[in-house]
Amino acid sequence: MAVQEILIHPDDRLREIAKPVTFPLSDDTKQIIRDMADTMYDAPGVGLAAPQIGVSLKIAVTDTLWRSDEVRHDPDRPGGTRDLKVWINPEFLWHSDEMATWEEGCLSIPETYADVKRPAAIRLRWFDIDGQQHEKDFDDFQAVALQHEFDHLIGKLFIDYLTPLKRNMITKKMRKLFKE
Numbered sequence: 701m702a703v704q705e706i707l708i709h710p711d712d713r714l715r716e717i718a719k720p721v722t723f724p725l726s727d728d729t730k731q732i733i734r735d736m737a738d739t740m741y742d743a744p745g746v747g748l749a750a751p752q753i754g755v756s757l758k759i760a761v762t763d764t765l766w767r768s769d770e771v772r773h774d775p776d777r778p779g780g781t782r783d784l785k786v787w788i789n790p791e792f793l794w795h796s797d798e799m800a801t802w803e804e805g806c807l808s809i810p811e812t813y814a815d816v817k818r819p820a821a822i823r824l825r826w827f828d829i830d831g832q833q834h835e836k837d838f839d840d841f842q843a844v845a846l847q848h849e850f851d852h853l854i855g856k857l858f859i860d861y862l863t864p865l866k867r868n869m870i871t872k873k874m875r876k877l878f879k880e
C-alpha cells in the first residue's frame with residue numbers, strides 16, 4: 701500500500717490541465733494507478749484524480765459502491781464489495797440537457813460540501829489499463845462522480861460552480877485550516 705499525500709486547495713497543481721496517457725502504460729504509471737486506489741480507499745473517498753496527488757496525467761479512479769455508509773464504515777468487509785474503476789483519457793461524447801443537483805465534496809477541499817448542478821446523464825469514452833477503448837452512458841450518482849473527477853483533469857474544482865463569494869469563503873477556510 702502506498703498512500704500518497706492529497707493536495708489541498710488552494711494549490712496551483714490542482715489547477716493544471718493534465719496530460720493524456722500513452723499506451724502501453726509504463727510501470728511508473730501502473731504504480732501511480734495503484735497508489736491512487738490506495739489513497740482513495742484510505743481517505744476514504746468515492747473518487748480521486750491523478751492531479752490530486754500531484755501527477756499531471758488524465759487518470760481518475762472511482763468506487764461509487766464506496767458511497768454507501770455501510771461499506772464506508774467497514775472498509776475491510778470481505779465479499780468483494782469494492783468496485784474499483786480506472787478511467788484513462790476520459791472524454792465526454794454527450795450530456796443531457798436535463799440537470800441534476802447533488803451535494804458534492806472533494807478530498808482536496810476537506811470538510812466542505814455544497815450543492816452543484818450538472819447534466820444528469822453523460823456519454824463517455826475512456827480507456828482501461830490495457831488500452832482498450834470503452835463507450836458508455838451514465839446517470840444518477842455515477843454521472844455526478846465522473847463529472848466531478850474529470851473536472852480535476854482540466855484543473856477545475858466543484859467550488860468553481862459556486863458564487864465567487866462562497867468560493868472565496870471556502871478558500872479562506874482552507875488556508876486557515878491547512879496552511880500556516
Ligand code: NI
Pocket residue numbers: 805806807808848849852
Ligand atoms: Ni474532487
